[in-house]
Amino acid sequence: MFRFFLTRLLTFVPTFVGVTLISFAFIRVLPGDPIIVMAGERGMSEARYQELREQFGFDQPVLVQFWDYLTGILHGDLGMSYVTKKPVWDEFFALFPATVELSLCAIVLAICLGLPAGVIAAVNRGKFFDRALMSTALVGYSMPIFWWALLLIIVFSGTLGWTPVSGRIDLLYYFPDATGFMLIDSLMSGQKGAFASAISHLILPSIVLATIPLAVIARQTRSAMLEVLGEDYIRTARAKGLSPMRVSGLHALRNALIPVVTVIGLSVGVLLAGAILTETIFSWPGIGKWMVDSIYRRDYPVVQGGLLLIAGMVMIVNLIVDLLYGVINPKIRKR
């Protein structure tokens, strides 16, 4: 197990360096001089332009800039936002809890609905139920998030008035940010109705964000289950007279879970990509929205640092999934 862990950890290093390089190069390959964009139509004098270039370090050769960036990272310094002049770290940590809260709700929703849906579809293979579930999953998978979110807002908030349109809580509530997690903060605030308001604000964005992972998990569970259900030991279990519930729920699902865990791990990347759109539409103050705003403003350090942090997060989650995988399936560790 230790060896397995160590090799996994070692591959982490080159991947991280690669991501650093890509995130640095990526925004420099994109056209657009942030200083010119900053001034807009108004423009600025040549002297002023040079002054700002110097201030932001653009007058240095690219290699020097990269070196400064790398050494900065090693010292835990991701630079400062050009726009707000605050350290990228500080901004990230102020917004990160909102994204985590939303992503957790979404992934829990996706697992709670996706797993049973996949199992039910597999057990009822070829029947109406299976077809209905799988075609719904396909629709969910191919849904453009932007459109889907607006549709839900218009129906459930606009027409029916069941859920609030956007934001994290009714703005009439006001309490300090203790943990950054609205569900916890609203409970701690002791204000009546605050917690319910926070939950009602979570409903639509969670559904939207869960849609794609939910579809993926359901489809993956179904195919893994089908494979396992064809195995000899299942036939044996059935022959022993175990109830169908026990067979599929206990014997089959445990083995089918292995590929599903991988898919859930991979969904974290999908979730973060989805969060960028979902957060923008629902005015959810998380890192997705932060990145979008920063790209529009050509705020290089934020885009760079944000990409790095997000990539790091996906890698950590994948590492955890790999280790979990080893726990569920002992065969993996030996390889």
Place this chain on the structure above:
Amino acid sequence: MTLHTFLTTSALALSMASAAAAQQTLVYCSEGSPEGFDPALYTSGTTFDAAGQAVYARLVEFKTGTTEVVPGLAESYDISEDGKTYTFHLRPGTKFQTTDFFTPTRDLNADDVIFSFMRQLDPENPFHNASGGTFEYFNAMSMPELIENIEKVDDLTVAFHLTRPEAPFIANMAMDFASIMSKEYADQLLEAGRPDMLNQQPLGAGPFAFVAYQKDAVIRYRKHEGFYREGLPKLDNLIFAITPDASVRYQKLKAGECHVMPFPNPADIEEMKSEDGIVVEEQEGLNVGYMAYNTQQPPFDNPKVRKALNMAMDKQAIIDVVFQGAGEIAKNPIPPTMWSYNDAVEDDPYDPEAAKAMLEAEGVTDLSMKLWAMPVQRPYNPNARRMAEMMQADFEKVGVNAEIVSYEWGEYLDRSKEVDRDGAVLLGWTGDNGDPDNFLATLLSCDGVGGANRSQWCYEPFEELIQKAKTLPTQAERAKLYEEAQVIFKEQAPWATIAHSKVFMPMREEVKGYKVHPLGLHIFTEVSLDK
């Protein structure tokens, strides 16, 4: 009762019970997060709304809904004979805000005014670099060259000595970068070693005191009880709910989750107007969308060729399609809401036949040109690509082959400045201060060639008028020269003037006293809720 109404009513009931009964709280669904809270550091309207207009006040102000300059923190001002000294007489007894983070011990005085400008002017000032400062507007308005020194005459009198007479100076003093800050508060921050907090916890003498900001989510303000304008503001609390998507803003407005929203989708406006409980205010924006020829490159160095192309353009069709009716045809380089607008100028008629004949008479046949379309949406041009395609079709009818080109926005701005640039550029301008100089001199003077003057047009008779107008003391005298300048502009046609866009502000019907501001600012000082 639905879940949501239940929740909102219980929340409302609670806030009603806890606070005094008739608290007026207005929620404004703003379009984005402010870049910071120091209006001198930034150039975006989003930041001006959140900081400059809500928290701060200035020596002089734009009267809400107009570009007229009225007294603000200065009761009055005098201009010296030579036009080089402006003396401001401050309003006695003006209070700064009291907040959780600062309690003022004295009223506003000359030191505050001097501090507010010196931190921008003097690189040695501890606040000059406190927030990585780039005082773009201060520089763009040539303040560093213009201000010779600022003198404290007495506690309530400040004199600005200028290096030259500059008539637009007084309008500049009403702009957001000229917001007056408290020196006492700044000193406290300096002592605490946190000068950067000036940009994070703003404190001014404006209508609303800053309470809290949660990045990308909400900004809270409460009424500044000691505001210098009697009986204002009327609201007790002001909340900015940051909502970047226009469709979502509209849904929130409909659901009553916010009271006012800026920047609606043009396509939604008709529906909004017929929606119960929503009213849509509108006003012409202080802007112009244009196409700038390169007047230094043949055949566009010939005014007749430029005129002919202007006549080939079906501007009404552009207004209908690109602006979806939310704009009007521009004939002058300044918008009609601005003083000195010359309504007697006649626009080039749409006449492809005559245009074709004119081009032939000038010996221009088989002309191929580049037509630059901006890659971004701007208030003065919601869809440059579509506009360019329509122009391309119009030009084809007179035998001119136009190739549409586009670059990334930064590149576009930069390359379009080049004096030997190929082709005509779509661009525009939104006024900063309501002064015609801000359009005519910034965009069309000889100094601007290779810079903001995208037509590379330097024309002596026009230049003389606009330079002279800058030095005259009265608006009436200046207006005469600007009117003449517009006549010359039309004859010489360095641009095709295309459109002035309209600004729409949808709001709930209980919002009273809101005026759409031509400079694009969103001001809640005089607003109340009628319930």
